Amino acid sequence: MVPGLAGRGKNFLIREALVVGGGPAGASAALALRQGGFEVFLAEQRTHWTGRVCGAFLAPEAVGHLSALTALDAVRAAGAVEVTAAEVVGPSGPPSPVDVRLEGRMAMALPRQALEDSLLEYARGAGVTVEMGTRVLALLKDGPVWNATLRDRQGHQARRRFPLVVLADGRFTIGSPAEAKPRAGWFGFNAIFTGLNRKPGSLTLHLYSGGYVGLATFADGSTNVCGLAWHELGQLKPWEHAWEEALDRSPALASGMRGGTRGEEWHGVGPLPFSEVIRPSEGPLLVGDAAAVGDPFMGEGIGRALGAGPLLMRALSESGGTDPLKVLRAYERIWTARYTARLRAGAGIHKSLQNRIAFLAASLTILKSPARIAALLPVFHGSPA
Template sequence: MDATDKLKSSYDIVIAGGGPAGSSLAIRTAASGFSVLLVEQKKFPRDKLCGEFISPECLPHFDQLGVSDDIQAAGGTALTETVFYKRNGKGVAVRSEWFGGKGATALGLSRSAMDDVLLSRASAVGVTVLQEATVKKLLLEDRRIVGVAIADKARNVHEVGARLVVDATGRSRSVARLIGDKRAEPTSAQHVAFKTHLRNASIANGVCEIYVYQGGYGGCNRVENGLYDLCFIASSRDVKRLGSSAERVMREVVFSNDRAAAALRDAEVAKPWLAVPIERFGRGKLIPGDGLITVGDAAAFIDPFTGSGMLMALQSAKIAAVAITNSKLSSTLLARKYTREYSDAFDHRLKVCSMLRFAAFVPFLAESTISILAKSENLREKLARATRSTSTQNT
């Protein structure tokens, strides 16, 4: 049976985007008894550009979502520390247990595997999952959003009613853009990110390495099947100068960091490169229209050097799920609850990251920060924790 044959004429909630934010929100709201449709434009499993460093605080979310066994079976790598390297190869370590508590580890696992586990779980708990389908249009009644038009892979269009539409489409905010959310319009990108998987990188098991260089930074850690995720950000100017070749950017820009060159020079590229422009960081509109909310990167994009974007995706989805359940989908109540809880959880950490961002893209500042932090483990732990939040211990 074609998946579109299962479509009902309306759902309580239609979620666009099957990344960690969309899938986890779907699982949580279905468990609370809502009828949920999840629309994902790609066919899973699919590769995704990401550092694939899963912060320790994500693991309790996996438990709550009922996917811990499947995540474990996917065979990732436990990561005990992240080492930030200056261009001269000197590094400073941040321990994973500072985030997740004594003995906690982060996890290196491909997005291909993690996202597939979450999407499959959504399907298993009763969410209608439509893959290779795109939310193309919002249906409006008296300026309130009452549904979506979905194009399937055969380009047939299906109109579906919804009491709530959720934009979980990541940094593209492609659903918010449909109602003319100006902040969702693409701007010219100052940075480009690249990702591949490598074989035979010289990196100790259990360590995530971050490299600072002119115009950006990159990271590498082991994932499953003996592979290493290499993901880096470079300035658009350098990328253009090097003919948009990922391999050249890696060799001429990333390898200007002595540690990156030593660890990765003899590694082999094992997967096709992925590349995406990075247009903006920080907050977008949380509630772009009546009947539409955003979660995950669509709500705010936190700087990748924090290794916490997936955590924010899972946390914002949990906060949204609680607000949806408590408000019984009354839009005014939902907007009030979600806005308040979201700000409590994320405003502080987004502010800290926006200050650190200046340093991250200027090697002199990044290296000065690393040097200062090298002197005090206490300071290091405090700053690392400030990129998360104390008020979200329960999320």
């Protein structure tokens, strides 16, 4: 339960909320609002799982938020395994072991579908109305409320009014103006492998000039392989090509993948619209990737998404919860204090990965020193409390 918020919704004027999107940010926002006494309607456009490119790493901050939302047992029951051995490796070993615990809390690894299914199921059980296959098409301000146009899985459209709207609809949110999608930038790709000589709960981050690949091994021994690569305009290639490039650039990765078999097609996504500050909004609260997208190597995106509920309950509490615009401004203030500095730090590091000389310098100093890597972790990961 979000500390101190049980039943608090009864004291707020706003008591009904629409949450757009059923990823970790949407599930967290819906759950926290429900636990705070709100009526919550969550619309998720997917009817079934279509796969999401992800490193499957739950940082201690994410685990802390799951615990605060009382959802940690549900996620454990879905198969989450504690990360007991983590290492960072340059293009040519040796690996540097890293302690990814923070303030005594463990990190975890879990297939992304299991995380999202278990969270939505838990939210349903807590009394959130979850509508799968329902897409929010438009939001129009009408005095103190929002008119939402929704389209359900049968194609029927309906209008509903909500005083509070939370946009948890991911990196291409309807809350920001549509920009022409660039054809160059950082692309993510991932697939599950079997047959690797790795223990459940082991995590490896391979860094090489021009990108990186993370390996997270699940409870059943299968390994999620997830990479990020930079592509220039006109260089878009199939994911298999990006993977072969990664193996060429990192002999340590090639050696670690020996004996492995890919069990599915590669999934890919990009280019990713990174940002370091919260996107502006004149009404709906933007949470998770809708608010800002951080570099995946930081492994904090799910944690930031799961922080949506606790953060917005704090904003409701601090603003009195009567004027939606005051709630929004309080939320933006809390968000900025908590996330901007670490998103900037992450942006600085991913830029250095693009620059061969900067990367070589970092390899020689940081990558070979477990103490230096360990010192970077709290920069990217907030307190799990």
